[in-house]
Amino acid sequence: MSGLPAAERAGIRRGANRALREPWSNGMWGMALFLASEAALFGVLIASYFYLRFDAERWPPAGVAEPRVLVPLLLLALLLATGVPMVLAAASARSGLRGATVRWLAVALGDRPLARGRARAPGGVPRARPPPLPR
C-alpha cells in the first residue's frame, strides 16, 4: 500500500516495543467490531428463546412444533469444519504458496479434483512467484 519513501517521510520506523505479530488493519478492527455486534444480536435472540422456554407458561405455543436441531447442528459442524482449510489457505497465501492456497480453498469448497492437485486453471498462466511483501 505505501511505498517505503512515503513511510520514511512520515517518520515511520518500527518501534522497539512493537508487537511481534502483524498489527490488525483498520478493516480487521472494523470487521471484528461488526461481528461482535452481530454475535450480541444472535446471543440475545438465543437467550430470548431460553427465557421463553423457562419462564413462559407454554413455549413454543400450541400448534407450533418443537424445533428440530439435529440437521442444523450437523450443518453447523460442517460449516465450522470448513474453517480449518480456510485458515490453512489463508496461512498458505500469507507465505506466498500459491498452489497450497488454491488446494486448501478447494478443500473448503468441496472441489475434489482441484483439491487433489488436478489444476483446472487456464493453461499458459505462468506460476509467478508473488513479489516479496514490503516489510
Next chain:
Amino acid sequence: MAVDVLSPDARRSVDRLERVWREPSGLVGWLTTTDHKRIGILYFFTSLAFLGAGGVEALLIRTQLIGPDQDVVSPETFSQLMTMHGVTMIFLFVIPMSIGAFGNYLLPLMIGARDMAFPRLNAVSYWIYLAAGLFLYTGLFTGNGPDAGWFDYVPLASREFSPGPNIDFYALGLVFASVATTASAVNVIVTILRLRAPGMAINRMPLFCYAMLAANGALVFALPPLSAGLLLLELDRLLGMRFFDVAAGGDTLLWQHLFWIFGHPEVYIIVLPAFGIATSIIPTFARRRMVAFPLVALSELLVAFIGFGVWAHHMFAVGLPTVNAVYYAAASLVIVIPSAVQLFAWLTTLVTGTPRFATPLLWIVGFIVFFIVGGLSGIMFAAIPFDQQATDTYFVVAHFHFVIFGAAVFPLFGGMYYWFPKVTGRMYHEGVGKASFWLTFAGTAVTFFPMHVVGLLGMPRRNYTYPSGLGWGPYNLIESLGSYLLAAGLLLVMANLAVSRFRGAPAGNDPWGGDTLEWVTTSPPPAYNFAVTPTVSSAYAAWDTEDRERDARRLQRGERTLDGSHETQATSVLDGDPEEILHMPAGSWLPILVAVVLAAVFAMLLTQHFVVAGVFALGVAAVVAVWHLEEPEDPEPAFVLGERGKR
C-alpha cells in the same frame, strides 16, 4: 503551527495538500462529502432541527398540562407527542449531536488525524440517520406517530391494542436508525484505536476520546438487544407470531428485559460524551491538568461497563423475584462510585486551578449542579421500596430530565460555545452567552424541580390531563412557565451563535489556550486538518510548546506532510507507534445511494410489501458490491513514484 512565512518547501507541501483534499464546492460537495468536519456539520444542523421538533413537542405537552382539564391537543395526539418527544430527543438529537456532530468534528482533530478511519462509512451513517429521522417523522405528520411511550411496552404496543401503523413506524424506524448508529460506533472506535498521532500512546489520549471510546463501545453491544426486541415485536405485529402474547404462552416481560438491556446502557451512552466535553472544558478554563487523570479515564470506561448490569432497576414494580431485584439494586448503587470519582475529579480540578468562568465553563458548572440533583434522585430509585412508590410518577420524569437534559445536554451547549471559535473562526458574544446560560439554567430548574413534588403527590406521568382539586395545578403551571423560559434560553443560544457566525470578532487559532490538538491548527481547520503529522508526548498536546515548535520546524522543511494523496497515519493501538500510511477515499455518491435504497427497504416493510422489500435489499447489496469495486482514489499518483521518491 504558528508560522507566518512559509518556506518554499512548506509552501509546496501545503499547496499540494490543498489540491489533494479539496472537495467539490456547493451542494454536490455536501452530498458527496467524506470530510469528517463537513459530516459533523451536517450532523449538527440535522440534530439541531430535531431538537427544535422535540422542543416544540415538549412545549405542546407543557401547554396541554398548564392547568387541569385542558384540551389543547386530543389524547391521541398527546400520546404521539409524548412518545415522539422521547424518541426524538434520545435517538435523533442527543446521540447524533454528541457522537455524530461533536465526535465526528473533534475526534480526528484531537488525535492528530486527517479523517475518521472509514470516511465513506461515516457518510453512510449520516445519510441513514437523516433518512431514519424523516421516516419516524413521516409517521407523526401522517397522524400515525408512535404512541406507546419511548419504551413502547407490550401489550399496549401489540397489534391487538395498537392496530394502526404507529408502532411499525417506531419499530422499523429505530432498527433503521440503529444501522447508522452501529456503523458510526465502529468507525469511532477504530478511529480512536488506530489513527492517533505518533507518540499518542493510549495513556496520552485526551479524556474526551476515552469518553467517546466508552460510549461507542457500549453502543456496539447495547443496540443488538434493542434490534432483537424490535425484530420480535415486528414478527408479532406483521406476521402474527406470539412472542409477547401471554394467552399463547409468550411473555410481555421479555420485551421489558430486551428494551432495558439496551435502555439503561443507553443512558450512559447519552451522558458519557457529555462527561468527555466537561473534561475538555474544565482543564482549559481552570488552567491546570485534570486531577486524577487515570482514575477519570478508568471511571469513564467502568461506567459504560457496569451500565450493562443494572437494567432491571427499571422493572422493580413488575414482580421480579426478590433475589434479582436486590442484585440490580446493589449494582445500581455500585455505579455511583465511578460517577462520583469523576465528579470529585472535576470539582477538585476547578477548586485547585484558577478557574475563569467564561460561558463554556458556566454550562459545565450548571451541568455539575444538575448532575448532582439528578444523580441523588437516581440513588433514591435504587432503594426498591421507594421505587415501587414513586415509579411511573412525575418524580421519575423529574429525575431523568435532570440527568438527561441537565447533565447530558448542558455540556453540549457548553461545547457549542467552547468550539464555536474553532469551527467558525469567530467569537460569540460573551455577555449574551452568559445571559443565555442563566436563562436556560433558571428555566431548567423551574421546569423540572416542581415535578419532584407533584410526583410525590401522586401525579402519574404520561396522562394527557388531570382533574382539578388534587393540588397539582399550581405546580404544573410553574413547570409550564419554566418550560417557556427554558425555550427562550435555548433560542438565545441559537441567536447568539447565528449572529456571531457572521458578525463575531475573528477568534484566531486558539482563543482559550486549549489543551488538545484541535487548538493547534487554524480556525476553521483546513480540509487536511494538519499540514504536518503532529508528534505527541502527553495528553495535553497543545500545551507542549516544544513539540509544537518541532512540528512547525518540520513543516518549514516540508517533512512529515503526507501530501501525496488522501493520506493519514495509522499507529499501534497501545503505544501509538507509527505502523502504516493509510490512503483515504475521496468524496463519493455511493453513501447517499445506500441510504436511499435502504430507506426504500424499510418503507416497503412498513407497507407490508415484503417481496418488493427483498428486491430493494438486493439493491442495497448491489450498491455495496459496487462500493467494493471502487478503490480509494489516488488523485496525483505521480508524487508517489516521481518527486516523492527522490526526497
